[in-house]
Amino acid sequence: MTEVAAAPAVLEARQLGQRYRVRGGHQVIFEDLDLTIAGHQFLSLVGASGCGKSTLLRLVLGSEQPWKGTLRSNGEPITHPDRTRGIVFQKYSLFPYRTVLENVMFGLELAQTYLLQKWLTWPWYRTRYHRRFEDEAMAHLRQVKLHEHADKYPHQLSGGMQQRVAIAQALIMKPRILLMDEPFGALDADTREALQRSIVRAFHDQQTTVFFVTHDLEEALHVGNRLLVLAKDPARPAAGSRIVIDQAITQSAPIDGKETQELLAHIRRAGFAPEPEA
Amino acid sequence: MTRERRFRSIIGSPLAPTTRLVLGVIGVVVVLGAYEYYVHHHEQSGGNPRFSPGLGQLWTAFQELTDVNVRTQTVPFWADTTASLSILAKGLGLGILISSVLGILMGVLSTMHAMCAPVVTAIAKIPPTAMIALFMVVFGVTGDAFKVALIVFGISPTLAIGIGLVARAVPKNTIVKAYSLGASTPDVIVKVIIPQIIPQVIEMIRLAVGPAWIYLIAAEYINSSEGIGHGIVLSQRMVRLDHILVYLIWLAILGTAIDAGFHLLSRLVAPWSSTRKDD
Numbered sequence: 001m002t003e004v005a006a007a008p009a010v011l012e013a014r015q016l017g018q019r020y021r022v023r024g025g026h027q028v029i030f031e032d033l034d035l036t037i038a039g040h041q042f043l044s045l046v047g048a049s050g051c052g053k054s055t056l057l058r059l060v061l062g063s064e065q066p067w068k069g070t071l072r073s074n075g076e077p078i079t080h081p082d083r084t085r086g087i088v089f090q091k092y093s094l095f096p097y098r099t100v101l102e103n104v105m106f107g108l109e110l111a112q113t114y115l116l117q118k119w120l121t122w123p124w125y126r127t128r129y130h131r132r133f134e135d136e137a138m139a140h141l142r143q144v145k146l147h148e149h150a151d152k153y154p155h156q157l158s159g160g161m162q163q164r165v166a167i168a169q170a171l172i173m174k175p176r177i178l179l180m181d182e183p184f185g186a187l188d189a190d191t192r193e194a195l196q197r198s199i200v201r202a203f204h205d206q207q208t209t210v211f212f213v214t215h216d217l218e219e220a221l222h223v224g225n226r227l228l229v230l231a232k233d234p235a236r237p238a239a240g241s242r243i244v245i246d247q248a249i250t251q252s253a254p255i256d257g258k259e260t261q262e263l264l265a266h267i268r269r270a271g272f273a274p275e276p277e278a
Numbered sequence: 279m280t281r282e283r284r285f286r287s288i289i290g291s292p293l294a295p296t297t298r299l300v301l302g303v304i305g306v307v308v309v310l311g312a313y314e315y316y317v318h319h320h321e322q323s324g325g326n327p328r329f330s331p332g333l334g335q336l337w338t339a340f341q342e343l344t345d346v347n348v349r350t351q352t353v354p355f356w357a358d359t360t361a362s363l364s365i366l367a368k369g370l371g372l373g374i375l376i377s378s379v380l381g382i383l384m385g386v387l388s389t390m391h392a393m394c395a396p397v398v399t400a401i402a403k404i405p406p407t408a409m410i411a412l413f414m415v416v417f418g419v420t421g422d423a424f425k426v427a428l429i430v431f432g433i434s435p436t437l438a439i440g441i442g443l444v445a446r447a448v449p450k451n452t453i454v455k456a457y458s459l460g461a462s463t464p465d466v467i468v469k470v471i472i473p474q475i476i477p478q479v480i481e482m483i484r485l486a487v488g489p490a491w492i493y494l495i496a497a498e499y500i501n502s503s504e505g506i507g508h509g510i511v512l513s514q515r516m517v518r519l520d521h522i523l524v525y526l527i528w529l530a531i532l533g534t535a536i537d538a539g540f541h542l543l544s545r546l547v548a549p550w551s552s553t554r555k556d557d
Contacts, residue, residue, distance in 0.1 A: 063454045081457035092451040097473045097548065106469075107459035115464055173459055 008075035010176055010209045011037040011060060017068035017240075018055050028240040029055050030230070031068065035243070037177075042203050042210045042251060044224030046217055046267075051230045051241045053213045057181050060211060061087055073176065083111070086170035086208075087179045090186055093166035094154040100165050101150040104137040107173040140168045144198065160191035164198070171202060180212045184219070196223050200252055217267060218255055225251040229267055244270050331520035336527070339520035343509075354509065359528070361504040365422055366487075366494055369429025373490075374483060376430065377437035384438065385445025386467060395439070402435035406493050410500065425497040425505075432493040433486040444478045445471055477548040484540040491533065 017031040029052040037043060047053045058064040059071055062081045071078045073085065081087070094103050109118070109129075118125050141147040144164040154162050163183055170178055180199070184192040200223055203210050214220050220227060229245035245267060253260050293301075310333065320330035331339065343355040380398070384391045409431055417424035448471050456470045498507025506525060513521035 061454065061458065063450075063457075081454050083458070083460035085458060087455060087458045089451045089455070092449040093455065095452060095455075095470065095473075106456075110456075110460040110465055110469075115462075115468060169459070175458075 008072070009036050009038050010041075010073060011035065011211070012072045013060075013069065014071075015069035016056075016059065016066055016071055018052070018059060018064070019067045019240075028238065030240040030242065033069070033243065035228070035246075037209055037211075040207050040209060041226050042200070042224045043212065043226045043228060044220035044249075045211065045213045045228045045230065046215065046220040047230035047241065048232075049215060051232060053215075053230050054181055056230070057179055057211065057213050060177070061085055061179050083107075083173055084176040085179055086173060086175035086177070087181070088163065088166045088170055088183045090182045093183075094162055094169070096154050099151050099153055100146065100157070101134065101137050101141065103154070103165055104140055104169045104172055105133040106169065108133045108136060111173070137168075137172065140172050141165075143202075144168050158191075160187050160195060163187065163195060167195075167199065167202065171206060171208065174206065175208060177209045177211055180210065182214050183212075185214070185216075192219070197252075199223060217264060221249060221260055221263065222252060222255065224249060227267075229270065231270070328517065329519055331523060335520050336523055339518070340524045343521060343524060358504055358506050358509045359532070362494060362498065362506040363532070365425050365505070366429070366490055368422070369426045369494070370433070370483070370487065370490055372426065373430045373433040373437065373486070377434045377441055378479070380434075381438040381441025382445055382467065382471070384442035386463075386471065391442065391446075395442070398435050398438055401431075402439065406432035406489075407496055410497065414501075419501045420503075425494060425502070428493045428497050429490045433490055437482055437486050440482045441475065441479055444475045444482075448474050477544060480540060480544045480547065484537060487533070487536055487540075491529070495529075 013033055013035040016033040016035070017028070019026040019028045019031075033056070045053050045056065055064070059066050060073075060078065062078045062085065065079075078085075094100075095106065098106065112133075113125070113129055118130070138147055138150065141150055144167065146161060146164055146168070149157060149161065154165070157165070166183075184195050187195070196219060199210070199212075202208075210224075212220070212223055225248060227245060227247055227249045228243055230241045231244045232241045233239060249263065250259070314333055317330040317332040321327055344353055346353055380394065384394050384398075406428060410428060413424040413427045413431075417427055452470055452474065453466055456466050461469065494505070495507040495510070498505040499511050502508040506529065510522055510525045513519075513525065
């Protein structure tokens with residue numbers, strides 16, 4: 001009987017810990033965190049402000065180094081941000097000096113051409129690469145219905161449109177994981193809803209795993225198919241946060257359904273106002 | 279019956295462009311008028327007319343200066359201007375080059391910053407006018423080298439530190455985002471950091487032009503055979519106040535033209551920038 005080797009997990013955290021230097025020592029954000037993301041999952045990470053969810057996202061992204069433990073993606077340790085992990089931030093998501101189309105093309109240029117190739121060999125570059133990049137970027141912009149704004153600069157777009165461009169910019173590179181750090185937090189309710197629907201659609205179209213951080217509980221329940229709640233034990237605040245809930249949920253379930261309301265109540269008890277452990 | 283409130287101007291009220299232009303012209307006219315009044319008063323009260331050249335005399339002086347020198351068959355005024363501008367250009371060019379490289383290295387690499395910043399900051403505190411003696415000894419008094427060196431050492435430390443500061447102030451999210459799209463560190467420097475600092479760097483260079491002029495004129499005063507500073511010193515020795523004033527007005531015009539050039543450059547290179555306010 002042959003043993004089938006398990007494919008390496010998209011994300012694997014073992015005994016992960018992070019702390020920051022504060023006056024008089026260190027503050028532990030979390031310790032001994034274990035997390036495995038196996039396949040095509042949409043993981044919603046919720047928690048109160050300051051619980052460490054953005055910290056965890058930055059560790060996964062690679063822009064911060066952990067204090068303890070290991071963090072691997074596809075078997076490889078995560079040391080710095082790279083192409084396999086895309087990111088959409090809440091602010092400053094786009095390059096302000098490039099048009100919408102150029103923003104979406106940015107990753108393609110990096111992947112397929114060398115530095116300054118555009119400047120040094122423009123005539124050849126234009127026919128061989130530039131037109132191809134433009135077509136591919138336009139296709140992605142059409143999917144988010146922003147193709148008419150391709151030649152505008154980011155500051156000429158609304159916040160919601162900028163975030164749509166940022167999502168297209170990240171997804172065009174087909175990352176293994178798409179990280180999103182409260183991406184819709186600065187937007188109004190209607191735009192937020194529209195973008196939530198669009199990111200779920202994109203999740204189904206591409207085989208990317210999504211790691212979605214938010215402080216909005218209802219948003220987390222709506223977009224994800226797996227819910228992670230990070231919370232501190234109020235009886236032991238210095239010990240840092242733990243994962244208090246990790247379960248599969250129904251993506252895009254109606255918010256006023258019975259199941260969702262019960263889940264919300266459960267989460268609010270366990271995650272946001274947990275009872276001290278006996 | 280309600281009383282209509284008179285409109286009170288508050289800080290920052292906008293002006294129509296024509297109003298702004300007319301007020302600007304009035305400002306210049308007022309200054310010129312006040313000067314003419316001073317000249318008139320000075321002559322009336324029996325002062326030496328050499329010390330109060332009126333606007334008409336200034337125009338005559340300008341025509342004298344732009345007359346061809348019979349002996350050399352050149353016009354010293356234009357020759358001086360060209361000489362000064364070319365040294366200014368060389369000094370600025372070299373200074374910008376050195377500052378950009380140093381500034382970006384300091385801004386991007388923390389080790390470079392830790393090593394270089396204290397030294398560069400300290401050098402920036404030395405008034406370049408005090409360095410004149412140093413350069414005269416090192417480069418010799420004749421020739422352009424000492425003037426160019428003075429400008430370079432005068433503007434580089436401050437410019438380098440400024441460039442380092444704005445490089446470090448680039449939003450970290452844009453840098454991380456670039457890495458997450460597959461950028462290497464050289465990619466990030468060329469495609470993310472440099473484009474975002476260009477508007478501010480152009481502003482800093484524009485501000486460095488003023489000090490560059492100061493060092494240039496100072497160097498030309500002290501020892502030079504050509505240049506605007508040299509022309510001013512000659513006029514001073516002949517006690518021709520009218521010539522001196524013409525040179526000063528010419529410097530104002532040149533400076534304004536250079537400034538306008540930078541404004542245009544900023545608009546061409548970085549139309550997306552928000553540092554351009556309506557001025």
